[in-house]
Amino acid sequence: MLTTAERIVFLILVVVCGGLAFRGFANIVRIVRRGRKAEPREGLLGRFLQAFLDVALQRPVFKTRPLVSVFHAFIFFGFSFYLLVNVNDLLEAYVSGWSMIGRGGVAGVFNLLSDLLSVLVLTGMVALLVRRFLAKPKSLEFNASVKLHPRVVAGGVPRDSLIVGVFILLHVGARWVGTALHLAKEGHGDPWLPTASLLAAGFSGLGEAALETGTHLCWWVAMGLIVLFLPYFPRSKHLHLMVAPVNLALEKRTPRGLLEAPPDAANPGAKELTDLSWPLLLDSYACIMCNRCQDACPAHATGTPLSPAALEINKRYYANEHAASLASGDNTGGAGLLDFAISEDAVWSCTSCYACVRICPVGNAPMFDLIEMRRGLVFDGAAPDEVAEVLRHLDEKGNSFGESARKRPRWAKKLDFKIPDARKQPVEYLWFVGDFASYDPQCQEISRTVARILNSAGIDFGILYETERSAGNDIRRVGEEGLFESLAEQNAAALAECEFEKIFTTDPHTFNALKNEYGPFVDGGPFDVVHYSTLLLDLFTQGRLEAGTQLKARGTYHDPCFLGRYNGGFEAPRGVIRACGLELVEMPRSRENSFCCGAGGGRIWMKDHPDVVERPSENRIREALELGAVDYFVVACPKDLTMYRDAVKSTGSEGQIAVKDIADLVAEAIGLSAAEVN
């Protein structure tokens, strides 16, 4: 179809632009390889097959924003098919007589798909451009105090989106119009090309020469544009179509609740971009700047300067700006992450709830960047004062309250029976109580209720008394790896002296650390740990607990991050709630989409950021109240109990909703009298 001159020009263009694009891609590979090492990614074949299947089914995209995801799917399927279309169009240009148009059979099906998918891509692209540039959703904006790269401030993201959008419209649109012109030239429609045939009718008035010129022009706009776009491609968000599947395939596949230890204990944490591990560097290239992570982030939702999206975007703009020096390794001693990627107060705003990692459609993990940066700050003695004080307490006394270690088991003194000492006698269940359940006065009451429930059910359980230390879950997430290890070693040594079959705990944070992170500290592998929700449900199922009274009330349940999203513990607490006869009403954000109370990642020890407009816990209580006529806000986590009781007070919602622990419900349902409970 093309003239010889056109063929030569196109080839020259491919060589020049292809070369420039190759340099861009090569830089990306070299920059990612400069990242620190990560856990080895094993089973690559399986990983890639799984990732391609997920991408083909658009599973990661449809986790949220259904309508936008549909439009994205139009473009995705269209673009995927366009790989074949582009090959065909090249053949058409270079092989004389090659044409699909006017043929049936396989060619007919090819034509039909290319015809319909072209329209879908155009529809999807127009819809997304209208959304971004006319509807202007809030979710594409950042909180005012979020740190942004100067090029982002200058409108880099919408500019990039516009370039990519227009490129797609021109590429697919020109191909579609070109086909119509081709049909017009032949003077008849093609049943396999229904929409192009409709369009062709509009060109019937044009002369032969105009149509011929038009088809050439359209070919060049469709195909030439791709080649011209190639050098821009590695710098644009469009890159996600290549990097996202790779990033998904190379995702961290160890348990969500297992943080990787720093590869270099003598120099932990990330200060510069290339101090991050290579998967975290790859993340920024996969990022499509959709801000879904920011939507899910409790810190951003409540007004803090933390946006996980901005972090990835800033990393990307910085890496593009300094691509050559980063790739060659000359950038050491360059700008710090805190200079361009994120502000220090934003690093400390993270609740480590994992929502950003879970929701990301391209497999990014911005939360891990924050923990790496915290590790660097803590190692340099730059932790916030409140955090530093708690860390000192934990180092000296083994608990975050700064209380005497000897006072840890004091909550149990008010019981009318003695909890067996697991250090002195074998027990079936070793109860790892945790800091909050041991020291916080409100949580102590729940601890006593749990003890009485288990005692009444005849469960053989014991505690470590004053030997127990904080399990260290949030210490690790604050970035104090050495202290976490020290606590884990002390606890593991204490547990090694005890005889027990299983561990249980009421605290999801403790549960996560013992279950997922104590492996390296324990001979013979990780502990068999259950959350008390599982234990209580088992007791109901086995008939060892019986709900004599069915609670006549409506309640909603808050999934704690470290039980639910991190460890999949969604059903057991709901089972316990139902066993007690409570009518369970779900909040819009539940299970995987649960909204963090704001206490995790050490946030419970820190002051609210001055920009906070509403605490995450208050936001959550509001969500529960909007359900209407809900008596109980049910929790299964000691930190949640304190966070939400505070939030009910600070939002003035006393009398409208009461915060109840699942143990409260069980005690009432099995008929433990109030006097017996406390």
Add this chain to the structure above:
Amino acid sequence: MKIVVLMKRVPDLVEDLEVDGSGKALATEHLKLTVNEFDDHALEEGLLLKETSGGELTVVALDAADVDKMLFTALAKGADRVLKITGAANVEGNTGLAAVFEEVLSAQEHDLILTGVQAADDRDGQLGPIVAALLDVPCVEVVTQVEVGEPGEGMVTVHKEYSGGVVAELEISLPAVLGIQAARQSPRYAPVSKVRQIQQSATIETLAGAGESSGAAAGGGSGFSVVEMTAPETGAGAQMLAGVDELMAVLEAKGVV
């Protein structure tokens, strides 16, 4: 500049303190020691000074439970040397303690000596002044900030706090002793892994203290003797008032208004 920080460990007040059988001292069975908070501030101010003006920072402490960890932590924070004085556990009060420190300080180069303005187990809050008197150098107590450079070589500018929010700025010639009330920033946190690394590479210098004789060196003992030690008596408790009306009634009943 040679900065020396005097530190000590004191009973941790979060523990339940008990008086021993003699009725004159704390029972040591469950006694836990912790760093004197004011000394920690003295160390922080010393570190800040060293960071801005250079110099060498040495920490001196009496041997006590977990003192090694305290000294390694000081090294991890940025101290250059740490000295542990052994055999002086039974010194009497600040007079005895000051005598032990004076003996060590006489053998060390020192321009600026920092210590906490007081300690939980203090009876007089006079450690700084006594050390200064023994060394015959000036002393400023209740200091919240130390700066070098302004007045010139051999001088420092200090902020001394008075009651009622009054702060005096004093220039003092070196060597001098300063009793630190609070550092310019909260004492920094030394990460466990750094302390562990230091523990493996650094050493604590040990000096034998003068022990029993130290009291005599200060001129005839501390002058104090403990007659009796008891827990404070619990008062009758506060009367909770429900509102302004009740408050007025109470004030009227007392004849205040």
